[in-house]
Amino acid sequence: MSAVGVARVPAPESPLRARARAFMSAPELKRLLVLVVIIVAFTFMNPAFFRSGSFAAIVQAMAFIGIVAVGQTLLIIAGEFDLSVGSTAALVSIVVAVLMTQWNVDPVVAMLAGLAVGGVVGLVNATVVLRLRIPSFIATIAMLGIARGLAVWLSSAKAIRVPQLAQFSDLDRVVSFSVVLMIVFVLAGHFLVVRTNFGRLMCATGGNAEAARVAGVKTLRVKAILFVTSGLLAGLSGILSNIHFGSTTIATGSGWELAAVAAVVVGGTSLWGGGGTLIGTLIGLTILQTITSGLVVVKIDPWWQTILIGAIMLASVSIDTLRRRARPA
Amino acid sequence: MSDQLVPTPAGLASAQVQTPSAYALEMESIVKTFGGVHALRGVSLQVRRGEIHGLIGQNGAGKSTLMKILDGYYPFGSFVGVVKVAGREVQLGSPRDAQAVGIAIVPQETTVVEALSVTENVLLAELAQHPIQLFGRNRSSARAAAFLAENRIPLDPDARVATLSMHKKQLVMIARALYTKPEVLVLDEPTSSLTSDEIDNLFAIVRSLRGNGLTCLFITHKLDEILALCDRVTILRDGLTAGEYARAEFDADRLITDMIGRKLGELYPPRPSLAADAPEVLRVEGLAVENPRIPGTEILHDVSFTLHAGEILGLGGLVGSGRSELVTALYGQTRILRGQVILDGKPVRPSGAREAMAAGIGLVTEDRKKEGLLFNLNIRENVTLNVLDEVSRGILLDRGRERHLARETVRDLSVSAPSTATKVTNLSGGNQQKVVLGKVLLPKPKVLLLDEPTKGVDIASKADIYRLMTDLARSGVALIFISSEFPELIALSHRVVVLAGGTVRETLDGVATSEKRLMRSVSLLEQAVEGMPQGISDSEG
Numbered sequence: 001m002s003a004v005g006v007a008r009v010p011a012p013e014s015p016l017r018a019r020a021r022a023f024m025s026a027p028e029l030k031r032l033l034v035l036v037v038i039i040v041a042f043t044f045m046n047p048a049f050f051r052s053g054s055f056a057a058i059v060q061a062m063a064f065i066g067i068v069a070v071g072q073t074l075l076i077i078a079g080e081f082d083l084s085v086g087s088t089a090a091l092v093s094i095v096v097a098v099l100m101t102q103w104n105v106d107p108v109v110a111m112l113a114g115l116a117v118g119g120v121v122g123l124v125n126a127t128v129v130l131r132l133r134i135p136s137f138i139a140t141i142a143m144l145g146i147a148r149g150l151a152v153w154l155s156s157a158k159a160i161r162v163p164q165l166a167q168f169s170d171l172d173r174v175v176s177f178s179v180v181l182m183i184v185f186v187l188a189g190h191f192l193v194v195r196t197n198f199g200r201l202m203c204a205t206g207g208n209a210e211a212a213r214v215a216g217v218k219t220l221r222v223k224a225i226l227f228v229t230s231g232l233l234a235g236l237s238g239i240l241s242n243i244h245f246g247s248t249t250i251a252t253g254s255g256w257e258l259a260a261v262a263a264v265v266v267g268g269t270s271l272w273g274g275g276g277t278l279i280g281t282l283i284g285l286t287i288l289q290t291i292t293s294g295l296v297v298v299k300i301d302p303w304w305q306t307i308l309i310g311a312i313m314l315a316s317v318s319i320d321t322l323r324r325r326a327r328p329a
Numbered sequence: 330m331s332d333q334l335v336p337t338p339a340g341l342a343s344a345q346v347q348t349p350s351a352y353a354l355e356m357e358s359i360v361k362t363f364g365g366v367h368a369l370r371g372v373s374l375q376v377r378r379g380e381i382h383g384l385i386g387q388n389g390a391g392k393s394t395l396m397k398i399l400d401g402y403y404p405f406g407s408f409v410g411v412v413k414v415a416g417r418e419v420q421l422g423s424p425r426d427a428q429a430v431g432i433a434i435v436p437q438e439t440t441v442v443e444a445l446s447v448t449e450n451v452l453l454a455e456l457a458q459h460p461i462q463l464f465g466r467n468r469s470s471a472r473a474a475a476f477l478a479e480n481r482i483p484l485d486p487d488a489r490v491a492t493l494s495m496h497k498k499q500l501v502m503i504a505r506a507l508y509t510k511p512e513v514l515v516l517d518e519p520t521s522s523l524t525s526d527e528i529d530n531l532f533a534i535v536r537s538l539r540g541n542g543l544t545c546l547f548i549t550h551k552l553d554e555i556l557a558l559c560d561r562v563t564i565l566r567d568g569l570t571a572g573e574y575a576r577a578e579f580d581a582d583r584l585i586t587d588m589i590g591r592k593l594g595e596l597y598p599p600r601p602s603l604a605a606d607a608p609e610v611l612r613v614e615g616l617a618v619e620n621p622r623i624p625g626t627e628i629l630h631d632v633s634f635t636l637h638a639g640e641i642l643g644l645g646g647l648v649g650s651g652r653s654e655l656v657t658a659l660y661g662q663t664r665i666l667r668g669q670v671i672l673d674g675k676p677v678r679p680s681g682a683r684e685a686m687a688a689g690i691g692l693v694t695e696d697r698k699k700e701g702l703l704f705n706l707n708i709r710e711n712v713t714l715n716v717l718d719e720v721s722r723g724i725l726l727d728r729g730r731e732r733h734l735a736r737e738t739v740r741d742l743s744v745s746a747p748s749t750a751t752k753v754t755n756l757s758g759g760n761q762q763k764v765v766l767g768k769v770l771l772p773k774p775k776v777l778l779l780d781e782p783t784k785g786v787d788i789a790s791k792a793d794i795y796r797l798m799t800d801l802a803r804s805g806v807a808l809i810f811i812s813s814e815f816p817e818l819i820a821l822s823h824r825v826v827v828l829a830g831g832t833v834r835e836t837l838d839g840v841a842t843s844e845k846r847l848m849r850s851v852s853l854l855e856q857a858v859e860g861m862p863q864g865i866s867d868s869e870g
Contacts, residue, residue, distance in 0.1 A: 195728070197721045204714055207703040214662065214692065214700045215714045215768070216683030274705035 027268040031283045038287060042294035049297045062289040063178035064089070064244075064253075066282065067237045069260040070185045071230030073281045076264055077193065078226050079206035079273030080129060080136040084143035085234040085260060088121045089253030091147040093238030097160040097248050107164045111239050118235020119228050121147055126227035130220045144257065152250050159249040168243045178240040182282075185233065189278040202226070206273025262288055262309060265316045272320075288312070350416025353378045353513045353544035354399075354432070359410035361394055361403065368394040369408070370568040376513060376546055376561075381539055383555040384548045386565030387588055387815065392548055395565070396517060400434050401427040414512050428454075431512030435502045437521060443491035447484050448473035451504045480507055481537050496527040500534070507538070514538075515546045520554060521649050532558050551647065552581050552852050564588055581849070589815075589844045597820035598795055600839070601802045603640055610807040611636040611659075611776050616668035618651065618658045627666055628654050631832050636776065636807045641798060643822030643839060644811045645851050650828040652811045653695055656778040659809075660692040661685040672776070686715060691774030693765055695781045695811070701765040702753050709735035709749040711764050716771045738767035743793055759790025766797065777801060780811045795821060815844045827851055 043050040068085045075082050096114035099105040105113070121143065128139040168177070193199040204212035205219040212219050234253070242248050267284025269276025291312075292305050354376040361369040369391045376382040386392050397403050399412065401421035412419055419430045427434070441450055448470045449456070473486040482504050490501055499519060506514055516535070520528045535545055535558065547559060555562050562579060564571045564587040571587040572579075612635045620628035629651040636642050646652045657663040659670060661679030670677050672688055679685035685692070694700040703711055712735045713720050720731040735749040742763040746756055753764055762782065769777065779798070783791045798821060802808055812818040818825060822839040827850045834850060 195726050196724050197717045197726055198724060200710060200714070200717060200726065203706055203710070204703050207705040208699075210700045211703055212714075214660075214682050214694055216681065216686055217714075218683075270705070274703065 028277055028279045028283060031266075031268060031280055031287070035283055035287050035290065038290055038294070042290070042298060045298045049294060054293055054297065058286070058289050058293050059179055060176055061293070062285050063176065063182045064237045064241050065256050065259045065263065066182035066285055067178065067185055067240070068230075068234050068253075068256050069263045069281050069285055070182075070189045070278060071226070071233035072257075072260040073264045073267070073269055073276055073278055074189060074193070074202065075136075075223075075226045075230050076261075076269055076271065077206050077273060077276040078202045078223050079209065080223055080227070081140060081261070082122075082125060082136065082227065082230040082234075083140040083257045083261075084121065084125060084147055085230060085237075086253035086256035087144045087147035087151070088118055088231055088234035089238035089241065089256060090248075090250060091121065091151040091154075091238070092118045092235035093242050093248040093252045094151040094155045094160070094250065096239055096242055097162050098154050100162060100164040101160055107168075110164075114239050115232060115235050118231045118233075118238070120231070121235070122228035122231020123224075125231065126224040129227070130223055148250070148254075151252075155248075155250055157250055159247055161247040162242050163246070165243050165246065169246050172243050176244070178237070178244060181236070181240065186278045186282045193276070193278060198222070203275050207275065259285075259288070262313050265313055265320075268316075268320075270320050271317060284316075350413070351377055352413070353415060354546065355411075355413040355416075356395070356399070357411040357413070359395065359398060359408060359412075361398065361408040367568055369398075371570075372410075372565060372568065373570050374563050375573070376544060378544055379539065379542055380560040381535060381545045381547055381558055383559035383562035384546060384565065385550060385552070385555050385562060385584060385588065386571075387550065387813075390565040390588070391568045392550075392565055394568075396434065396515065396548065399427065399432055399515065400424050428509060428511075431510070432515065433506035433509055433511035433513070434515040434517060435499070435506050435519060437518045439495065439498050439502065441490050441498050441501050441505075443489075445490060446470075446486065447477075447488050447490060447493075447501055447504075448486040450490055450501050451476065451486075451508050453505060454509060476508060477504060480504065480534075480541065482507075482534060494527075495522050496524075496530070499523070499531070503534070507543070513544045513546055515548070517548045518550075519547075520549065520551065521647075528554075550852065552584055552848075555584065556581060585845050585848050588848070597817065598792075598799045600641070600821060600823065601639065601799050603637065603802075603823050607637040607639050609635050610638050610673060612669075612671040613659075614669045614671070616655075616658070616670065617666040618654050619664040619666055621654065621657075621663050627831070629828065629831055630667075632668070632828075634826050634833065634836065636809065638775075638805045638807055639802050640824075641802050641808045641810055641822050641839075643818045643825035644809055644828065645815075645818055645825050645837075645847055646828035647851055648813065650851070651831065652828055653780050655828065656692060656780055656809060656811065657694075659685070659776075660690055660778060662692075686772050686774070689773075689775035690778065691769040691772065691776070692778045693762075693769050693780060693782050695784065697761055697765050702761060704754045705752070707750045707752050708739065708744070708746055708756075708764055711753055712738050712749075712767045712771065715768055719771075734771065738764075738771065742767050742797065757790075759786045759793070762786050762790065762794065766794065770801075775806060777806055777808045778811075779808060781813065782810070783812065783814070783817060791817075815847050819844060819847060 068089065072082060072085065092114040095117050096110045099110040099113060100107055125136070125140055125143055128134050129136045171177070193202065201212070201217050201222050204215065204217050205222045209219050238252060241252055263285035264276070264281050265271060265284070266287055267277065267280030267282070269280060288309055291308055295305050295308070296302070352375055354374070356372065356374040359369050359372045360367070372391060372395055374384065374395070384392060394403070398408055401423045404422045405420035412421065414430045414432060421427050421430070442453065451473050452469055470486045477484050477486060482500055484497060484500055484504065490498060493501065503514070503516070519531060523531065535547070539545065547554070549555060559576065561573070561575050562584065563573045564584060566588060574583065614633050616629065616632040617627045618629040618632070620626045632655060634642070644652045644655065654663050658665050659679070661681045661684055665678065672690070677688050679688055679690065703714070709731060713731050716734070717726070720727050720734060732749060739746065739749055744756070744760050744763045744767070746760060753761055756764065766782070782794055786794065795817070798808060798810070810818065810822060819839055819842060824839050825837045825842060825847065827834045827837060827847070829851055837847060837850065
């Protein structure tokens, strides 16, 4: 053993090798492999799965949830949840539709107003969780009920057609807004977490709020920003769904919160906060959506879907938990 | 109570297995190692029936390791030596085993079920054994009331535990432990969060329980309590039994000598010289600090001291004396009720960590798990957390600069790790602490507050941390150094401010003072400190 005070740092490995090693050990890569295995398996069971152009359908089907899952991942990294996202999407989608059809508001103005509503919902969540210190699990479940209730009230529980958005809908058929925006937000979110100052503050807040506070991080502000972001993204998703389908009902966004949390968990972000990956969430969502669609293609009873998705979620969380227990902090 | 003054040799007791043993608890030649480090090197402890037996020793002497063996936390087979209860050898595999053979430990931290009543808490073990039996509220309550009265424990059986004071909660724990009819009741530092009236009250109860035939092992590091309460005492030092005495045989001097008993090794670097004209960096005047656990009350009042560039100012005192609160107040984390903090001639009142850092104050917190490190992040990400603005352009992190800074820190502090991308979870305690130090030092503080920086750290890392502290002092940084380990506190500090009784008791000269002197100052009541013998120089900054 060297004497006290002698530096004991081994020479750093070459940057290229270090980068290659980091790439190979990235958690995203393992999940990508799982996804490939699943696709191969379905193709093997029914070659139609690969041919049918179902990929485009899968990607479109998951795009709305994908956008919502971006906000969810960021919040979970910072140590909070938002279970109100599906209802927020419904509320915003209904608000936009009602503004255009009943109040003849300009479509662009209506959409901006809708986004504002999403932001306000996020702000209310933030206030309740951070000021009143109600656990986000409870607070956002309450909001789940309130926002959906408001949507039902505003729409009188009737489907609303939105021909005012026709010009956007036409464009959406050429290039899907929701798919493009999902990819943009995932990449932007990934960049935010990995490369920015704010991303580091998020990880610090979720990992050890006490230590972050001692280091001068305004943890409440970080969380508040992310609640609002989550609300905004949920609202955007609701609006995009209006554009895509040309109509809306109070069923818009139902179940999105669970699908989004499932995607986050399967994607490898720890439910305990402190770190995570948006690329992983995207892969996680793709895995779940591929299974959902694949089971239909290979003609397995649909009730297996939810069982399988539940099982995958449990497995993902268990792996995370066991890994934590094996290496106690 | 024993009338025998000479300790019985260990062999004799084990020979008398058939007759009821004179000892409630015996631990013989206990050796416990952690990866080559000897925590216990052959401790023997013999507690006679019906006595209150004190166990005293400095931090790191081995008290808590010994208790964890007694508790079954370190199971039989993970240590060498024999544990006997009532003369019979026991092999404890878990805390449950310990309870089953009659060892009831009342831990330092409160473990009561707040939502339940006193009765339910006291009868909890019984309830757990018969989970499907109906809980007869009145019958149980009456039984608990009778039990409490019999043991003269002043508790209302129907009171909800959440509404009770710390002291009453502790009595609930004691009652719960007694209800199992233990061979020996172990009280681990029971007075650390009690007022002096409550301590008197607790002692009266323990004495009355002794009258009922209870055997009690009383662990503390306060001399007063041993002197006031115990029939017999065992002193631990450096993992060995340093002495065992009946009440007639010991006084404060005897205990202190046995507790210290060792020479300061080569562990400590020479104390950096302090120029007589070193400029004053920090002046604290008449500070009153709020007790964060009981808002609205003050844990410290009228605290005044000065700190000079290049000075290491020790902060002595027992756990709970307000040492941590004083430094966290300077760092803007604990509320200052009155008084002034003057930094570089200007009054400051940091409102939070960010402001404190901006003013040039850095803090290494006592609990690095809870407040120091982000275990899910790597070394680089931990180290740069305080200087994110410096390693980013606009909102973007400059990873090159970040890596460079982290590598420099790792080199300067000799952190041993494969790379700066290693997660801090995978580092040893010593290396984790160096990462914390590196993080705190990066904003280049003028005043560095260190709260128990060597706690839970291996000896080599300790030496590294000492060297770093003296280097910093030489470069003109002013340090405030909290430590419960007197040798290091004395070896490194220019002056030691002793906190006791909610304020500054005295300021000792680090060069002239002795461990003995310091121990008296922090752990004896005020009257006893008066008329201290031998060269004491109280210097004023």
